[in-house]
Amino acid sequence: MxxxxxxxxxxxxxxxxxxxxxxxxxxxxxxxxxxxxxxxxxxxxxxxxxxxxxxxxxxxxxxxxxxxxxxxxxxxxxxxxxxxxxxxxxLSHPKSRISSSLKRTIIELRSEMSISAISKYFELDWRIVKDCEKRYLKKKFKAIKLKNVRIIGIDEIYVTRVKGKEKYITVVRDLESGAVLYVGSGKGAKSLDRFGKRLRHSKCNVKAIAMDMSKAYISWVEENLPNAQKVFDHFHVIKLMNDKLDKIRRRTAKEIDEEQKTLLKNQRFLFLRNVEDLEPDAKQLLDNLRKVFKGLGDASMMKEALRSIYHMAGNAVEAEAAFKNWCSIARQTQIKELIDMAKTIENNLDGITAYWKMSGLTNASMEGFNNKIRWLIRQAYGFRDDEYFTLKIYNLPNTKVEANI
Ligand SMILES: [Zn+2]
Structure with missing residues (x-):
């Protein structure tokens, strides 16, 4: 040549x-x-x-x-x-066994091809392909600017179970640009320690934070971003309601006899799914189960009532009245979990109705991103490389979900 x-x-x-x-x-x-x-x-x-x-x-x-x-x-x-x-x-780096030009080709191909497909195509060890992408992502996300960030979303996400312990990550996103700003290991305030430090250095002006109603996050926000509006968005309120519903279902399952148990077994998703997404047969089954298991039926209907507030209320004032009404009905059911939910709603009503005041905060982006993460966990967690997994989360907004990891 x-x-x-x-x-x-x-x-x-x-x-x-x-x-x-x-x-x-x-x-x-x-x-x-x-x-x-x-x-x-x-x-x-x-x-x-x-x-x-x-x-x-x-x-x-x-x-x-x-x-x-x-x-x-x-x-x-x-x-x-x-x-x-x-x-x-x-060379792509001093000890590399591939040229920089091949490195660039691999990175270009990665958006369309899996690691194993590339490794087969170039007859390269898959670890070299992965390492190549990892170095590239590390450089790309070395310094994430927070300066112009105004609206953020904090989310804890269940990853997997390691040696019997549940493993979570906490992800902070810029809800306007969609960028991932931070990935912390674990959940709760401690997982946000490093992000808090970065916030203080960045001198950014965060106006609103979408998150769930856990006490840990609330006190973290009050300490680190005292002037920001806390927003408990649709996605997180419904997620909490689903948790309560699941608790009631498990409790009910413990209290009933064997015959009823068979009836309720494996129906978890029937109660958690949105009613309009159910096939007619499943809807019929849900109606029957609601009649047999009265408490669970009431709770399931209360969840639908909660969801309907988001469809019906046109502004924060209407929403506030609807939530208060929901809470008083929840108390009348005398179901412990629903009373707890009512207490949580009342304690956080300002943040819940702030959802109506904050235009641009769409839970669709929140829910969409969570689906993407779940897809990534299924694909990438097999590598058992936390650093690579974290980098892939930072890169998720630029990743086509159809492509293979
Ligand atoms: Zn010399």
């Missing part, structure tokens, strides 16, 4: 073609450096000693795998009086 072809196809400059070898369908080109200089002071007052040969994988030529083989030299500089090893400028 001529010097000019080396440059134009592989982005290799300063080296000369020597010879070719062919090995089992692979093309190997031996090249040599044109001129040596001291890597520290660029002096020509040097002595050069060959030390070993390195083989670097480059972009394919047609369907053939293509490698560069180059002699690495040790250079003694008479000015610096030190011996150094010649480094190769066309």
């Amino acid at each position: 001529s010097t000019s072809l080396l440059y134009h196809t592989q982005n290799i400059v300063g080296f000369q073609h020597q010879s070719y070898k062919f090995e089992k369908g692979k093309v190997i080109e031996l090249i040599n450096r044109n001129v040596f200089t001291c890597p520290k002071c660029s002096s020509h007052n040097i002595s050069v000693f060959p030390s070993r040969t390195r083989r670097i994988q480059c972009d394919k030529i047609g369907k053939k795998l293509f490698y560069i083989e180059v002699n690495i030299h040790r250079i003694y500089c008479r000015n610096c009086k030190v011996v150094s090893t010649d480094s190769l400028p066309f």
